[in-house]
Amino acid sequence: MNTTPNKTTVEDILANVNKFDRDMKWTYTVLGYLQYFTSTIQLAIGILVIFANIFLIIVFCKNPKLRTNTNKLILHYAIWHLICTTFASAFVHFMKIISFTNQIPMLVFYIVFEIDKLSLLLTYLFAMGLAVDWLFTIYNFKLQQRFNMVYKYLIFIIYLFSFVYFVVQFALLLTNFWFFRRIINEVLYFSILLFLIFINYLFYKNKSYEDNYKSYALSIANIIIFFWLPLKIYRYLLNYSHGYYILHSVFVLTAWIPEWFYYSTNIVIVIMLRKLDTQFGNAYSLTFKKREKNSKDFVENKLYEIADDDEEFEANEMQSQESIYI
Numbered sequence: 481m482n483t484t485p486n487k488t489t490v491e492d493i494l495a496n497v498n499k500f501d502r503d504m505k506w507t508y509t510v511l512g513y514l515q516y517f518t519s520t521i522q523l524a525i526g527i528l529v530i531f532a533n534i535f536l537i538i539v540f541c542k543n544p545k546l547r548t549n550t551n552k553l554i555l556h557y558a559i560w561h562l563i564c565t566t567f568a569s570a571f572v573h574f575m576k577i578i579s580f581t582n583q584i585p586m587l588v589f590y591i592v593f594e595i596d597k598l599s600l601l602l603t604y605l606f607a608m609g610l611a612v613d614w615l616f617t618i619y620n621f622k623l624q625q626r627f628n629m630v631y632k633y634l635i636f637i638i639y640l641f642s643f644v645y646f647v648v649q650f651a652l653l654l655t656n657f658w659f660f661r662r663i664i665n666e667v668l669y670f671s672i673l674l675f676l677i678f679i680n681y682l683f684y685k686n687k688s689y690e691d692n693y694k695s696y697a698l699s700i701a702n703i704i705i706f707f708w709l710p711l712k713i714y715r716y717l718l719n720y721s722h723g724y725y726i727l728h729s730v731f732v733l734t735a736w737i738p739e740w741f742y743y744s745t746n747i748v749i750v751i752m753l754r755k756l757d758t759q760f761g762n763a764y765s766l767t768f769k770k771r772e773k774n775s776k777d778f779v780e781n782k783l784y785e786i787a788d789d790d791e792e793f794e795a796n797e798m799q800s801q802e803s804i805y806i
Contacts, residue, residue, distance in 0.1 A: 507729040518736040525743045526565065532746040533562040536753075539767070545759045549634075550613050550697045554749070556635060557606035557704065561746060564599040567592070590653070598646055601665060605638045607704035608672045611679045614698040619682055669705075669712065676705050696756040700749055707745045710738035 536558040540546050616631045630637065645664075652661045683698060714735055721728040753760045 503725045504729070507732055511733060514733060522736065522739060522743060525740060525747070529565060529743055529746050530562065532750045533558045535750065535767075536746070537562070539760065539763045543759065543763050546757070546763065549617075550610065550695060552635065553606050553609045553613060553697070554700060557603055558746065560599045560602040560606065564596060564603055567596060567599065594646065594649060597649070597665060598642060601645060601668060602638070602642055603704065604669055604672050605641065607701045608675060609634055609638055610697040610701035611676050614695050614701070615679060615682070618695045619686070666712075669708065673705055673709070676701060696752065699752060699756070703745060703748055703752065707741050707748070711742050714738045
């Protein structure tokens with residue numbers, strides 16, 4: 481039996497793999513220089529997102545007129561999005577700074593990263609909750625009358641589902657079903673995405689219905705879920721393009737685009753709420769106008785102080801000259 485073709489095939493495969501790895505070194509070199517720019521912008525966006533989350537939380541908590549069911553869902557979303565974007569990374573960096581990483585049990589890291597995954601899931605669920613809010617209040621008000629208890633305790637149901645999710649994740653950890661642990665978030669995300677597509681179909685089917693535009697819940701839900709979609713797609717494209725140098729290089733070098741989409745979600749939400757909600761727009765204007773006024777007052781006071789100092793200096797100079805003359 482001749483085994484030469486098989487041997488040649490294996491050698492060809494190994495040669496192609498080695499060539500791909502050599503070619504990708506140039507791509508990663510370019511990526512290293514590109515990251516100076518993209519990482520800086522991403523850091524700036526991340527800081528803005530943190531401020532956007534804090535701003536949403538403060539505005540919704542302080543303003544009684546904004547405490548609607550829709551805004552309560554956005555408030556809970558903002559809280560968990562803030563945790564999702566800061567908690568795990570802040571914990572890891574803090575442990576590295578104090579050089580205490582090796583002394584911490586793995587269980588602590590597991591809990592931290594499970595909280596991170598749970599917070600991500602909750603952002604998805606509250607986006608779905610916003611779509612449900614639109615479905616109950618705008619599309620068919622009879623649904624709210626029939627399922628009033630479900631709508632009334634929607635936030636509680638979301639947290640109950642999250643608790644069940646956490647228990648299931650812990651059970652899968654004990655049974656070593658790592659595959660299910662990895663895909664469960666993806667399955668939930670794409671299930672919510674399909675549900676949201678169906679809700680959007682209902683919206684456009686009744687586009688002429690004026691009440692459609694009385695709630696921005698569906699618009700916010702679309703931003704939250706669909707801004708995640710490019711990042712999900714890119715991850716799959718990166719995996720499947722491995723081995724094709726040009727295609728894989730393009731995806732590697734442009735991976736920052738979907739990341740910027742995801743990171744800018746809450747900035748877009750703040751901008752949209754400012755336009756769609758009059759009360760939120762007023763709160764936004766008052767906050768930043770007050771800061772602008774305070775900054776102007778501060779500058780004016782400083783200018784007055786400088787002017788007073790100059791006048792005092794000139795008066796002292798004149799007195800000293802007069803004394804010398806005398």
